[in-house]
Amino acid sequence: MHSDSRLTLARSLDAQDPLARYRRLFQGHDDGGIPAYLDGNSLGRPLTATADRLADFVRSQWGGRLIRGWDEGWLELPARLGDQIGRVALGAAAGQCVVADSTSVMLYKVVRAALAARPGRTEIVIDRDNFPTDRFIVEGIAADRGLNVRWVEAEHDAGPTSAGVAAALSPDTAVAVLSHVAYRSAHIADMEGITRAIHEAGALVVWDLSHSVGSVPVELDAWDVDFAVGCSYKYLNGGPGAPAWAYVAHRHLGDLQQPIHGWLGSADPFGMGTAYEPAEGIRRLVSGTPPILGMVAMQDMLDLLEEVGMTRVREKSLQLTAFAVESVEELMGAHGVRIASPLDPEQRGSHITIDHPAFKTMLPELWNDGVIPDFRNPDGLRLGLSPLSTSFEETYTGIRAIADLLR
Structure with missing residues (x-):
């Protein structure tokens, strides 16, 4: 033509x-x-609506309500937006997603949580062509904890396959960390099949959905995924440095051990207690004060995705x-x-x-x-x-x- x-x-x-x-x-x-x-x-x-929303927030909520805003909805925003992301884009029922921190920090938290849920296992599996942050965090955790990293090889114009991941698993594998859509090639991994293979090996899986969320539908609940993370500045249009989100399946929430014990992830944040006691449910994945401005910016896109x-x-x-x-x-x-x-x-x-x-x-x-x-x-x-x-x-x-x- x-x-x-x-x-x-x-x-x-x-x-x-x-x-x-x-x-x-x-x-x-x-x-x-x-x-x-x-x-x-x-x-x-x-x-365009986001510019208006941000300006109104500064004038009416931040400027008009000041610190009262925390009691008037800001504190609930991480879980509310998390539920909307889960409902709209992840195939996740309520109570399993929360918005907080950066993708790197959220990834660190859930990998450490997965390791804590598989005590005695000494290996982390990850593909060699994964996004640098994913690889660097896995290698850092492995060095800190005295663990081994097992690498999945993948062509640079493709991505991890079920067979390739299965070959890297062993009885010592605690967790596999993989991207659903490869950041370079855009290859879509068989999330359901790979998750099944990882579970058959007795391990858990963390999926990075940064290049999926908002562009490629997934079904985290139906596919029995354990943990997932993703950014919100790509197809969720939350703006530069917008906060990330994380998913933890209901079955893991009761015993979830995340390593960054912050006050807003505690059972009684305003009790100002002397010892950390984790909150119930997905809020225990939260650490510090939520980045509200970044969350405000993504709301219009989530509403649009829900409409379309x-x-x-x-x-x-x-x-x-x-x-x-x-x-x-x-x-x-x-x-x-x-x-x-x-x-x-x-x-x-x-x-x-x-x-x-x-x-x-x-x-x-x-x-x-x-x-x-x-x-x-x-x-x-x-x-x-x-x-x-x-x-x-x-x-x-x-x-x-x-x-x-x-x-």
């Missing part, structure tokens, strides 16, 4: 897209200085990534660009990675022109396609700009 025909196709797909009307709810969607924002898998665009539904979001994502793959192959295939993501749409999340040795030096010029993907070593551009804020024409415009610069 000639490139002009592909542009026509993009516009036709946008005209037929039942979710296209939601795009104009996002701030900057019509910014001519940024013709192609292809990094929603790193930082999602803000909703994850099934429709996923359908749009599948169409966008398929269109992107076809466009890259047509415009850049002859120049040696390689698709470093699964070619089966059902096997990838909402971004694709394309590899070429020239890409490492091209990013500054692309960004200067308002074409914004991101770069991942060794030579990949990631094209993040956020289903509710990215159009087909925007996707084409970005890919065409990359192709023109490559030529």
